[in-house]
Amino acid sequence: MDRFFNRGGPTAAFVSIASLALAGCAAASASDGMDSASASAPVAAQDEPYASTYERYPGVPTALIGATIYDGAGGRIENGVVLFAEGEVVAIGDASLAVPDGYTVIDGTGRFVTPGIIDIHSHLGDYPTPSVPAHSDGNEATSPTTPEVWAEHSVWPQDPGFSRALANGGITSLQILPGSANLMGGRSVTLKNVYSRTVQGMKFPGAPYSMKMACGENPKRVYGSRGRMPSTRMGNFAVNRETWLEAQAYAEEEDPDRDLAMETLAGVLAGEILIQNHCYRADEMALVMDMADEFGYQVSAFHHAVESYKIADLLRENDVCSAVWADWYGFKMEAYDAIPENAAMIHNAGACVVIHSDNENDIQRLNQEAAKAQADGRRMGIDIPDADVISWITLNAARAMGIDHMTGSLEPGKMADVVLWNGDPLSVYTRPQMVWIDGALMYDMDNPMLRPVSDFELGQPGEGDVK
Amino acid sequence: MKRFLALSAAVLSTAGLTLTAAPLAAQDIAITGATVATGDGSAPIENATVVVRSGRIVAAGADVAVPEGVPALDGTGTWVTPGIFASITNLGLVDVSAVSSSNDVRASDSPYDAALDVAPAINPAAQDFSYSRAGGVTRATVTPVASSGIFAGQGAVVDLGADFDAVTQRRAFQHVEMGERGASLAGGSRTSVHAMVRNALSEAQYYAQQGEWDEHGMLSRLDAQALSRVVTGEQQLYVTVHRAADILSVLALREEFPNLDMVLVGVTEGWMVADRIAASGIPVITAALSDLPESFERLAATQSNVGRMVDAGVSVAIGGYESSGDHPRSLPQMAGNLVALNQVTGATGLSWGEAFAAITSVPASIGGLEGRAGVLASGAHGDLVVWDGDPLEVSSAPLRVFIDGVEQPLDNHQTRLRERYRTLDESELPPAYRR
Numbered sequence: 001m002d003r004f005f006n007r008g009g010p011t012a013a014f015v016s017i018a019s020l021a022l023a024g025c026a027a028a029s030a031s032d033g034m035d036s037a038s039a040s041a042p043v044a045a046q047d048e049p050y051a052s053t054y055e056r057y058p059g060v061p062t063a064l065i066g067a068t069i070y071d072g073a074g075g076r077i078e079n080g081v082v083l084f085a086e087g088e089v090v091a092i093g094d095a096s097l098a099v100p101d102g103y104t105v106i107d108g109t110g111r112f113v114t115p116g117i118i119d120i121h122s123h124l125g126d127y128p129t130p131s132v133p134a135h136s137d138g139n140e141a142t143s144p145t146t147p148e149v150w151a152e153h154s155v156w157p158q159d160p161g162f163s164r165a166l167a168n169g170g171i172t173s174l175q176i177l178p179g180s181a182n183l184m185g186g187r188s189v190t191l192k193n194v195y196s197r198t199v200q201g202m203k204f205p206g207a208p209y210s211m212k213m214a215c216g217e218n219p220k221r222v223y224g225s226r227g228r229m230p231s232t233r234m235g236n237f238a239v240n241r242e243t244w245l246e247a248q249a250y251a252e253e254e255d256p257d258r259d260l261a262m263e264t265l266a267g268v269l270a271g272e273i274l275i276q277n278h279c280y281r282a283d284e285m286a287l288v289m290d291m292a293d294e295f296g297y298q299v300s301a302f303h304h305a306v307e308s309y310k311i312a313d314l315l316r317e318n319d320v321c322s323a324v325w326a327d328w329y330g331f332k333m334e335a336y337d338a339i340p341e342n343a344a345m346i347h348n349a350g351a352c353v354v355i356h357s358d359n360e361n362d363i364q365r366l367n368q369e370a371a372k373a374q375a376d377g378r379r380m381g382i383d384i385p386d387a388d389v390i391s392w393i394t395l396n397a398a399r400a401m402g403i404d405h406m407t408g409s410l411e412p413g414k415m416a417d418v419v420l421w422n423g424d425p426l427s428v429y430t431r432p433q434m435v436w437i438d439g440a441l442m443y444d445m446d447n448p449m450l451r452p453v454s455d456f457e458l459g460q461p462g463e464g465d466v467k
Numbered sequence: 468m469k470r471f472l473a474l475s476a477a478v479l480s481t482a483g484l485t486l487t488a489a490p491l492a493a494q495d496i497a498i499t500g501a502t503v504a505t506g507d508g509s510a511p512i513e514n515a516t517v518v519v520r521s522g523r524i525v526a527a528g529a530d531v532a533v534p535e536g537v538p539a540l541d542g543t544g545t546w547v548t549p550g551i552f553a554s555i556t557n558l559g560l561v562d563v564s565a566v567s568s569s570n571d572v573r574a575s576d577s578p579y580d581a582a583l584d585v586a587p588a589i590n591p592a593a594q595d596f597s598y599s600r601a602g603g604v605t606r607a608t609v610t611p612v613a614s615s616g617i618f619a620g621q622g623a624v625v626d627l628g629a630d631f632d633a634v635t636q637r638r639a640f641q642h643v644e645m646g647e648r649g650a651s652l653a654g655g656s657r658t659s660v661h662a663m664v665r666n667a668l669s670e671a672q673y674y675a676q677q678g679e680w681d682e683h684g685m686l687s688r689l690d691a692q693a694l695s696r697v698v699t700g701e702q703q704l705y706v707t708v709h710r711a712a713d714i715l716s717v718l719a720l721r722e723e724f725p726n727l728d729m730v731l732v733g734v735t736e737g738w739m740v741a742d743r744i745a746a747s748g749i750p751v752i753t754a755a756l757s758d759l760p761e762s763f764e765r766l767a768a769t770q771s772n773v774g775r776m777v778d779a780g781v782s783v784a785i786g787g788y789e790s791s792g793d794h795p796r797s798l799p800q801m802a803g804n805l806v807a808l809n810q811v812t813g814a815t816g817l818s819w820g821e822a823f824a825a826i827t828s829v830p831a832s833i834g835g836l837e838g839r840a841g842v843l844a845s846g847a848h849g850d851l852v853v854w855d856g857d858p859l860e861v862s863s864a865p866l867r868v869f870i871d872g873v874e875q876p877l878d879n880h881q882t883r884l885r886e887r888y889r890t891l892d893e894s895e896l897p898p899a900y901r902r
Binding site for chain 1: 561562563564565566594595598711736739756757758759760761762763765766767768769770771794797800803804806807808810811812813855859860861862863864880881884885888889891898
């Protein structure tokens with residue numbers, strides 16, 4: 001559902017089918033634009049306001065042996081070995097890779113290893129549970145363009161949803177986006193899925209910012225209903241283009257006055273802030289790609305791109321990822337042509353697929369969503385290897401978020417964000433067995449004490465689903 | 468398997484894509500060599516046979532012979548099960564949720580509440596009907612959502628056959644909100660919900676006993692008439708409630724209105740009072756995987772809710788919808804997750820048989836079709852789904868679907884779009900000409 005309206009009220013009912021309707025969030029980023037240099041020094045972060053204070057927790061040198069490994073980059077190793085220490089992947093290989101002294105060995109026979117799962121589209125923290133109006137912090141729906149707002153200033157680090165995403169979904173990194181009420185919704189924040197007292201303590205060190213944009217129904221409905229622009233799709237584009245013109249002028253100024261909105265937009269034009277663009281319809285995506293050309297920026301990913309299958313060739317040529325659900329459809333007009341084969345058809349055309357959640361429940365099962373999308377492709381004759389499907393929820397997401405040089409695949413030197421699954425991760429019968437973030441064991445299926453409980457849930461009857 | 472699929476294509480070409488005015492004729496059919504799950508809670512049976520004649524199940528099991536004259540299909544490599552029974556859906560009430568003119572789930576401004584009846588509004592040609600059918604859902608309950616008052620109105624039982632005779636039981640149940648949502652609809656407090664329910668049932672009792680409407684009461688004539696069937700127990704009362712304490716308050720209603728035939732819906736905190744629910748004999752319809760404290764009435768949310776209630780002896784169906792991504796065809800995935808849950812230390816899931824029953828025989832029984840749907844038992848509706856694998860596995864899908872012995876078309880708007888865009892080639896004509 002895109003996070004357009006806060007929940008509660010009618011949607012909180014058990015049968016909330018009809019109420020939700022308005023979903024749709026936002027968008028995405030494209031993979032290649034960010035090299036590590038620019039990623040580590042985003043423009044607007046010159047003074048690093050609200051800088052990350054995240055530090056990895058202690059871990060022991062660990063060797064996972066005997067498991068089937070999907071490396072996140074499309075590689076598959078049977079009876080493989082993954083070594084990690086000091087927070088980093090040390091080596092990955094087949095059974096011939098020797099385990100150095102001092103490593104704790106975990107037998108993964110019959111099990112599977114993947115990189116930590118990454119959700120490119122989450123609202124944990126900015127629409128946390130309990131979903132009461134006081135917690136509705138995802139849409140600054142007071143102006144159609146709010147590039148000046150930063151999602152991190154809304155994130156509640158005690159959202160119970162982080163724990164479920166870890167324990168059930170193996171989520172190690174996630175991007176928190178503003179909602180989709182606005183054409184330009186503000187900056188995202190990328191988090192490590194590790195509870196902290198502060199949002200700074202969760203911020204993924206060195207991750208670039210993205211800006212959320214939204215096309216289509218939501219902005220024109222929200223503002224049109226108030227009698228102001230935009231009230232149509234053409235109005236959406238006009239407001240966007242006027243704003244980009246303003247940003248171009250600002251970017252050309254030699255010593256401009258500080259302007260939070262313009263700083264974000266100038267960062268986009270400089271290629272340092274990515275664009276995550278909520279957009280459902282094929283025709284609108286094609287227009288947005290032309291708008292990006294007109295003003296000289298790159299869309300990193302289209303989010304909720306339910307019609308990408310109609311323009312998969314254009315998306316490949318423009319190097320834009322599609323962040324999609326496996327099979328959501330029909331909740332709003334622009335989702336009417338959603339088909340479950342979408343992801344497979346995009347992949348088959350050579351374009352980039354990311355499976356996203358936009359939802360505090362689906363984030364717990366991105367592996368299953370990817371498996372469904374793969375199977376729907378297989379039934380139409382598109383066979384996609386399991387190892388490629390895993391990249392949809394690991395490396396491809398990392399690419400579109402600009403963090404692929406740091407995580408997303410099991411490559412020596414990358415962060416040791418690792419999931420040991422107790423079976424095939426593309427099966428409904430499989431659960432995360434152990435999850436490491438930067439080499440620290442943060443979840444163990446067999447150890448109820450190694451499961452985080454947010455402050456909010458402490459002393460409550462279910463105590464964070466650990467009772 | 469190949470032969471099987473070839474036969475399928477031949478049959479389907481006669482069924483066509485459009486709805487038929489009346490149900491198609493039932494076929495006699497036997498499927499052999501399949502893995503068969505009967506839906507009754509038992510484990511799947513390998514290399515088994517299912518026989519359907521005149522639209523009814525004749526037999527299902529390992530030692531079943533194919534009667535003479537019944538065409539036998541080789542089901543090797545497939546799974547054969549009863550159709551999924553989806554509880555608490557909006558099937559046929561919605562084309563696009565956010566397009567209000569296409570959405571009949573809520574009647575916010577209606578002068579009526581309990582009297583509302585979904586049956587005449589159900590449109591079996593809605594795409595969600597065909598998507599669900601293609602997902603192996605063969606029967607369902609359809610409910611309105613409370614909006615003009617705490618009573619939502621009367622739901623129906625439907626089959627998903629590709630014809631216009633969808634409703635198999637009209638006015639099957641009344642639905643009332645008695646948790647946070649009910650409190651909001653009742654004027655801001657649970658106290659008002661309980662006062663309104665008691666008043667409504669009292670006025671309905673008067674109607675039932677006197678045969679006339681109390682014009683000085685609060686209920687309209689039609690609402691009182693509708694609820695008169697609830698208070699006498701002729702019609703089920705679905706009660707949406709989540710908080711443990713609220714569940715007990717609802718159970719206590721029967722002390723005042725002993726004939727109420729209740730079904731609890733939602734029941735997120737049911738595990739905390741599972742023994743009390745079990746002792747009441749009242750069945751439950753709940754989401755399988757609600758594990759977040761979405762509201763203050765769901766602080767004890769856990770994926771173990773279903774398993775713990777089942778272990779306590781509660782009859783639990785998995786159903787209902789919580790987000791835009793939930794559709795009837797995702798019920799097998801929800802059930803499968805509860806099988807996986809058993810592996811987590813401290814958690815309680817379901818056995819495979821229990822999980823499958825929770826989306827077939829149990830909801831069918833709650834829907835008034837005990838022994839007649841959701842189960843491969845002699846005399847039951849000939850609702851069969853032939854799957855390409857374990858139906859609870861996310862990679863599996865139906866190959867063929869039969870309702871009352873009639874093979875169903877599985878094409879729809881989505882499958883047509885898929886075929887249209889299988890290629891993006893525009894060298895001859897635009898895609899609009901590909902159909």
